[in-house]
Amino acid sequence: MPTVRSANAPELKMKDAAPDLSPLARAYLERRDDMRRFFLARLGGRGDVEDLVQDLYLKVQAATEAPIENPSAYLYRLASNLMLDRLRQAKRSGARESEWRRTHHASVGALDVVDTPDAESAIIARQRLEKLSLALEALAPLTQRVFRLHKFEGLTHAETAQRLGISRSAVEKHISLALGHLVTKVGR
Incomplete structure (x- = not known):
């Protein structure tokens, strides 16, 4: 006589279980361990076997x-269909993830x-x-420019000097002054 296991109760004989169970529910209770093995054999020890057994219930x-x-x-047949649905869902999910990764990530080597x-x-x-913008506003207008x-x-020192009509040395001094001011006000 098959037994029914419950987390809260000791083993029950099948005849002691609810007598008004449908034949399908009885078949499930009799073959629950077989169903677990059925899923395990086909899914190779993946962690969702218990979830499938519960979903089958x-x-x-x-x-x-x-x-x-x-x-x-x-x-x-229910178990097979349930397992196939789960595998298809995992495949679709994997495809969505890889498409998202392809559009939202760049790869450098293997990273x-x-x-x-x-x-x-x-x-x-x-x-x-x-903070940087506020600190820049405290500088003299020419230094800001x-x-x-x-x-x-992205202009070079020479291009900046030419555009503003000042010497390259003056550009370097203004840049140095601005950087020194920003490091003290904003930090690194």
Whole structure:
């Protein structure tokens, strides 16, 4: 006589279990361990075997009350379909993840590099930029202009000097002055 195991109660004989169970529910209770082995054999020890056994129980409980000619065969068919659904879902999920990774990451060798910073880094960078802008406003207008042309617009010292009509040496002094001021006001 098969037994029913419960986490809260000792082993029960099948005849002691609820007598009003459907034939499919009885087949499930009789073959629960077989179902676990069935999933294990096909999925190779993956961790979702217990989830599948529980999902199968839910399917059995939701099954129609229509008479089933062979409850055992029907149970195995439910188990197969459930397992295939789970595998398809994992495949679709993997495809979504790889597509997301492909569009949101850059790769350098074997390493993934995130194209966008996480939220905390973005907030910190925004706050630092705000401090930088405020500190720049405290500089003389010419020093601000020299710094912006060189650091933000990417002009060389010579190009900056030519655009502003000052010497290259003056550009270097203004840049040095601005950098010194920003390091003391903003920090590294």
